[in-house]
Amino acid sequence: MVVQFGGVTAVDDATFSVEPATITGLIGPNGAGKTTCFNVISGLQRPTKGRVRFRDQDVTSLSVDGRARRGMGRTFQRLEAFGSLSVRDNVMVALDINRGLRGLFTNGRKDADALLERVGIASYAEERADSVPTGTARLLELARALACEPRLLLLDEPSSGLDEAETDDFGSLLQELAASGVAILMVEHDMDLVMAVCQELHVLDFGRIIASGTPAAIRQDRTVQEAYLGYSEEVVA
Numbered sequence: 597m598v599v600q601f602g603g604v605t606a607v608d609d610a611t612f613s614v615e616p617a618t619i620t621g622l623i624g625p626n627g628a629g630k631t632t633c634f635n636v637i638s639g640l641q642r643p644t645k646g647r648v649r650f651r652d653q654d655v656t657s658l659s660v661d662g663r664a665r666r667g668m669g670r671t672f673q674r675l676e677a678f679g680s681l682s683v684r685d686n687v688m689v690a691l692d693i694n695r696g697l698r699g700l701f702t703n704g705r706k707d708a709d710a711l712l713e714r715v716g717i718a719s720y721a722e723e724r725a726d727s728v729p730t731g732t733a734r735l736l737e738l739a740r741a742l743a744c745e746p747r748l749l750l751l752d753e754p755s756s757g758l759d760e761a762e763t764d765d766f767g768s769l770l771q772e773l774a775a776s777g778v779a780i781l782m783v784e785h786d787m788d789l790v791m792a793v794c795q796e797l798h799v800l801d802f803g804r805i806i807a808s809g810t811p812a813a814i815r816q817d818r819t820v821q822e823a824y825l826g827y828s829e830e831v832v833a
């Protein structure tokens with residue numbers, strides 16, 4: 597895909613694929629074009645050039661909700677929960693919409709609580725979504741995405757705001773989800789997490805993919821070290 601904003605080329609001919617039951621990382625410095633790629637894949641941004649294929653279909657002209665109905669779920673770098681609703685109600689809304697579309701009976705509250713339990717934030721169920729810590733809000737977005745039973749999960753900087761123990765639990769949860777068949781594409785700056793859970797990495801720099809491969813191969817890659825891994829934590833955070 598190619599994405600231009602006026603004179604700025606945010607994504608410059610980046611092509612990659614994501615497989616079921618696999619965790620793929622999209623990494624690179626700030627401004628590299630990672631979120632823009634997510635917006636193109638999920639349908640929020642029309643590419644200047646290129647196509648998006650999902651489950652053997654060209655979905656480039658489908659709307660965001662058309663893609664969501666086919667099984668695309670995402671979370672946002674800038675949080676997008678319904679702030680005035682409780683944590684539980686945020687998940688119930690997604691459950692109701694998903695099951696309603698499928699004509700299924702739903703026990704929203706019980707299922708919402710099970711999802712909150714699964715991502716580890718059950719104790720926040722009654723809190724307003726805009727009052728919880730950032731890390732909790734990110735997990736809420738994950739629970740809400742899971743409510744729609746995604747086949748592909750796009751996670752934009754999901755671990756920022758989580759402490760070390762929470763990040764470990766989060767990594768295990770991602771591995772469980774992948775083991776159940778979900779394809780996960782993750783933008784993430786926490787290299788320990790990325791290296792621990794991803795099977796495949798793509799490194800973006802100025803909108804271009806400068807390297808692709810396993811975490812071990814990427815760690816050794818000189819170009820990547822110069823472009824990205826050599827940066828201090830403050831610069832890339």
Ligand SMILES: Nc1ncnc2c1ncn2[C@@H]1O[C@H](COP(=O)(O)OP(=O)(O)O)[C@@H](O)[C@H]1O
Nearest residue numbers: 601604606624625626627628629630631632633
């Ligand atoms: N809606 C937009 N309009 C204009 N420029 C944008 C827009 N979205 C992103 N950009 C620019 O595109 C580039 C890539 O941004 P982004 O995809 O957010 O990078 P990343 O997520 O890797 O930090 C940046 O130069 C950013 O300023």
Ligand SMILES: [Mg+2]
Nearest residue numbers: 630631632673
């Ligand atoms: Mg971003």
